[in-house]
Amino acid sequence: MCATCGCGEDATPRVYALDVPGAQAHGHSHEDGHGHTHDGHTHDGHEHTHDDHSHEHTPSDPHGDGHSHAPELISMEQNLLAKNDLLAERNRGWLAGRKVRALNMMSSPGAGKTTLLVRTLTELGDRLRAGVIEGDQETSLDADRIRAAGRPAVQINTGAGCHLDADMLRRGLDALDPPMDSTVFIENVGNLVCPALFDLGEAAKVVVVSVTEGDDKPQKYPHMFIAADLVIINKSDLLPYVDFDVDECLHRIRHLNAHAQFLVLSATTGDGLAAWFDWLDGRTSPTETRTGSLTGSLEESLTDAH
Amino acid sequence: MHELSIVQSLIDAVLDRTGGRAVTGVNLRIGPLSGVLPDALRFCFDVASAGTTLAGARLRIDEPQGRGLCRTCGNDFALTDMFLLCPCGSADVEVVTGRELKLVSVEVA
Ligand SMILES: Nc1nc2c(ncn2[C@@H]2O[C@H](COP(=O)(O)OP(=O)(O)OP(=O)(O)O)[C@@H](O)[C@H]2O)c(=O)[nH]1
Ligand SMILES: [Mg+2]
Ligand SMILES: [Zn+2]
Numbered sequence: 369m370c371a372t373c374g375c376g377e378d379a380t381p382r383v384y385a386l387d388v389p390g391a392q393a394h395g396h397s398h399e400d401g402h403g404h405t406h407d408g409h410t411h412d413g414h415e416h417t418h419d420d421h422s423h424e425h426t427p428s429d430p431h432g433d434g435h436s437h438a439p440e441l442i443s444m445e446q447n448l449l450a451k452n453d454l455l456a457e458r459n460r461g462w463l464a465g466r467k468v469r470a471l472n473m474m475s476s477p478g479a480g481k482t483t484l485l486v487r488t489l490t491e492l493g494d495r496l497r498a499g500v501i502e503g504d505q506e507t508s509l510d511a512d513r514i515r516a517a518g519r520p521a522v523q524i525n526t527g528a529g530c531h532l533d534a535d536m537l538r539r540g541l542d543a544l545d546p547p548m549d550s551t552v553f554i555e556n557v558g559n560l561v562c563p564a565l566f567d568l569g570e571a572a573k574v575v576v577v578s579v580t581e582g583d584d585k586p587q588k589y590p591h592m593f594i595a596a597d598l599v600i601i602n603k604s605d606l607l608p609y610v611d612f613d614v615d616e617c618l619h620r621i622r623h624l625n626a627h628a629q630f631l632v633l634s635a636t637t638g639d640g641l642a643a644w645f646d647w648l649d650g651r652t653s654p655t656e657t658r659t660g661s662l663t664g665s666l667e668e669s670l671t672d673a674h
Numbered sequence: 675m676h677e678l679s680i681v682q683s684l685i686d687a688v689l690d691r692t693g694g695r696a697v698t699g700v701n702l703r704i705g706p707l708s709g710v711l712p713d714a715l716r717f718c719f720d721v722a723s724a725g726t727t728l729a730g731a732r733l734r735i736d737e738p739q740g741r742g743l744c745r746t747c748g749n750d751f752a753l754t755d756m757f758l759l760c761p762c763g764s765a766d767v768e769v770v771t772g773r774e775l776k777l778v779s780v781e782v783a
Contacts, residue, residue, distance in 0.1 A: 590756035
């Protein structure tokens with residue numbers, strides 16, 4: 369089922385607060401997600417319209433057996449992600465009440481999210497008073513790296529799930545218990561597909577793409593780049609060795625998303641980090657514009673890129 | 675794959691509304707720009723609905739066309755992918771339709 373590990377998402381996510389070394393050690397079992405057949409659905413072409421059914425009963429049928437009812441069409445008219453969106457709005461309210469800014473960090477596996485966070489916390493940790501909620505399918509390795517940098521971290525293991533959802537974030541926030549006026553970084557599961565659709569209640573979505581992944585990522589994973597408020601191109605120190613055209617990549621992103629801001633940096637050498645710290649401080653430098661003008665904003669961000 | 679968790683919340687929403695009544699049909703509207711693949715959804719629905727009152731329900735997915743409106747030249751045109759580019763060259767395009775991800779109605783026996 370899942371593109372990453374091939375199993376279902378029914379394993380319950382597990383949340384581990386800090387100071388629980390090795391708490392993630394038990395594995396999750398895959399027994400439920402497999403063995404289904406693919407021939408179960410029929411695509412029969414007959415389609416009757418129900419548009420003139422205007423009567424609507426409330427279906428709170430107390431005896432629940434259904435047999436005594438005539439067939440009925442019940443209008444629902446709701447977003448399929450309505451439940452997650454509602455929980456995300458609750459998170460947003462909770463975060464606003466504490467004046468906590470939550471940033472949802474997303475990328476492919478290995479683009480450098482944890483490296484960037486560790487570096488950021490080491491340099492700004494006390495100023496931002498930041499904590500981290502780490503989402504991974506398994507292990508608490510990333511949370512351990514954050515704790516080694518001296519900041520609180522909560523690990524959420526999604527098991528078979530390939531993204532964090534609003535309910536998992538709520539549980540992570542309960543465990544992290546961030547102080548007033550602080551920042552919470554949410555490191556989402558490394559995946560450019562699924563996390564794009566799930567609002568967590570965050571203040572901004574930050575997408576990290578590394579130069580070793582190829583500059584065609586925006587075309588391959590458009591939804592992620594559409595959702596982004598900030599796109600970070602990481603591992604700029606490797607640009608001399610790889611065939612990655614920053615200009616081309618930024619153009620592709622701009623075609624999907626007229627408002628995203630761009631930063632090019634190296635989390636390991638520290639090159640370009642100052643602009644990221646400025647962004648975190650809420651200073652929008654003249655190189656990052658929110659206007660939709662393709663050429664203007666690109667030229668400006670490209671000047672910044674090199 | 676996110677389709678499975680979407681199907682799970684779809685099933686929860688239908689169960690909330692229909693109580694114990696047998697569900698014979700589920701009508702969705704999924705736009706081409708929604709990020710959700712109708713075929714993946716159908717597959718997940720068959721798996722996830724097994725053992726519930728939705729088992730065997732007919733899943734009907736209305737797939738509207740995507741349409742964009744160019745803010746530069748006012749052109750109204752078909753959008754087939756997420757690359758919001760007007761034939762005039764402008765990327766300043768508003769998505770008018772195509773992002774739908776809706777549970778429209780359910781049929782109960
Ligand atoms: N050369 C170079 N390597 C980097 C940079 N940033 C991260 N890396 C390396 O890339 C690898 C993956 O980095 P992580 O920070 O673990 O990536 P991640 O996005 O957290 O990965 P997941 O959590 O598994 O999705 C590590 O070996 C890092 O040292 C960079 O700016 N330059
Ligand atoms: Mg990581
Ligand atoms: Zn136009």
